[in-house]
Amino acid sequence: MATGSVAFPSALLLYGACTLERKGHHVIYHHPVYRAQRWRIALDTLKALWRRRKEYDIVYATTFRGLELLVFLRALRLFPRPIVCWHHQPIVKAKQPLRELVARLFYKGFDELCFFSQSLVDVSLQSVKAPVGHMHVVPWGADLEWYDRLRTENPVGRRHGFVSTGKERRDMPTLVKALAACPQEELDIYICRESLGINYERLFEQLRPSANVHVHFVQGDVIRSTALKVWQSQGAVICCLPTNYTTGLTTVVEAMALGVPVVCTVNRQMPMDIGKERMGLVVNVGDVSGWSKAITYLSAHPDEAAAFGHNGRRLAETMYNEKQCAAVAETILRKALKG
Structure with missing residues (x-):
């Protein structure tokens, strides 16, 4: 083979x-x-x-x-x-x-x-x-054994902030505007400088994110380091532009493996129904208000957020x-x- x-x-x-x-x-x-x-x-x-x-x-x-x-x-x-x-x-x-x-x-x-x-x-x-x-x-x-080792080696007490990883077709203008509307929430964005014709470095210079948004440009093999950030967070956010394929799926299945809740842009091409499976919240494309409300809701309801994470992990164990x-x-x- x-x-x-x-x-x-x-x-x-x-x-x-x-x-x-x-x-x-x-x-x-x-x-x-x-x-x-x-x-x-x-x-x-x-x-x-x-x-x-x-x-x-x-x-x-x-x-x-x-x-x-x-x-x-x-x-x-x-x-x-x-x-x-x-x-x-x-x-x-x-x-x-x-x-x-x-x-x-x-x-x-x-x-x-x-x-x-x-x-x-x-x-x-x-x-x-x-x-x-x-x-x-x-x-x-995901390889659940690999993520289980990461979880075991890095026990988490109090979770803090939200994390955005991934690079394909990310809708950063919507996400940045949403976080500006909820300054009490923290967001760390881990992304490369350019992907598929989008220059994220230049884009963030134009967007001028609020103080609660922290942008980290990454390169090389960062799978373990970014997975650790997701594991320590209150939730993974996957804010994407409209596409005809499963944009953001890698981040979703990683969050499932880690047992972390997600907030994700609606994408009919995804193999799992995030809302129906109760593993997180979904927001319409470009809905700034919807993103602000979803992030604020997860932050204000940690027990429900934890249940979302457990549901995602259970689905990962049985199928994905x-x-x-x-x-x-x-x-x-x-x-x-x-x-």
């Missing part, structure tokens, strides 16, 4: 590969070299996986980014190994006819596709090129965890191998 991920202090971003290895599957981790040009990443990946094609039986990829050339070869039946890949966004029809034609060929190169939620699959089914019968919802979640992810992924991989 080959996979498109690298080692992390938690197995969260390895999509079940760690458990698959513990279950006796030989896993070869491919670590793509970062390059500015996407086509060069794809070429490097093609060379690396083609050279070693006799050493593995199947390609299990966490994203098709960098895998494009290999997928096209598989579509043309020039690559001998099946490809199982995670698809982070819904499959949609291209606006340009030529791009749609190329995309239809491209999707023939996937033997099986994994999605984070049924909603993503349902939207994808509206596309002609969607591989019907080869799309699967997999319960992606690395072992469950690996079990479902293993079934899909076996299906792909059988052809």
